[in-house]
Amino acid sequence: MxxxxxxxxxxxxxxxxxxxxxxxxxxxxxxxxxxxxxxxxxxxxxxxxxxxxxxxxxxxxxxxxxxxxxxxNAASCHGNLAVLYHRWGKLELAKKHYELSLKLDPEAPGTRDNYNMLRRKLDQLKHSTP
Missing domain, CATH: 1.25.40.10 (Tetratricopeptide repeat domain)
Structure with a gap:
């Protein structure tokens, strides 16, 4: 006020x-x-x-x-948008924004772990699809 x-x-x-x-x-x-x-x-x-x-x-x-x-160039914004897309099931967009975040700030807290979790999920989906 x-x-x-x-x-x-x-x-x-x-x-x-x-x-x-x-x-x-x-x-x-x-x-x-x-x-x-x-x-x-x-x-x-x-x-x-x-x-x-x-x-x-x-x-x-x-x-x-x-x-x-x-x-x-806000790495945290890209990282948090990636988390949103990840939760939302928009996995390719999540991947894109995790990668942008890590490019801007390779040490962004939690981003690398979240990105690796997403990559494992994408690998599982790729291998489980006929």
Whole structure:
């Protein structure tokens, strides 16, 4: 309220609510923040993560992609979009974004493990199909 254009405060609120299991409230705050800061890719990223947890995959994807339009070299955004696609069953898109994330940041936390898990799943699917 004191400084409505303070992006970091909004983003931290979304993350705090998300981390404490209050995804519905995190979604509301994220949407409110984007009314005031419509091109803030960090808030889009955090809101996309919340929406993914709420299984609002299409909307989550939209926010991730918009954030990547603004900041295309954000390894964490590619990595989290890959996780969304992985959960959503869009495995080839997941593979693409895991690879982009790892290209941008080979040390991205958790990304290599998730990518390897996806590759094993893709191998199993390839070998189980006649």
């Amino acid at each position: 004191l400084k409505p254009d303070h992006s970091l405060a909004w983003n931290n609120m979304v993350i705090l609510l998300d981390n404490t299991g209050n995804q519905d409230q995190a979604e509301l705050i994220g949407r409110e923040a984007l009314k005031l800061l419509p091109n803030d890719h960090t808030i889009m990223f955090s809101l996309a993560n919340v929406l993914g947890k709420l299984q609002k995959y299409k909307e989550s994807e939209s926010f991730f992609l918009h954030a990547l339009e603004i900041n295309p």
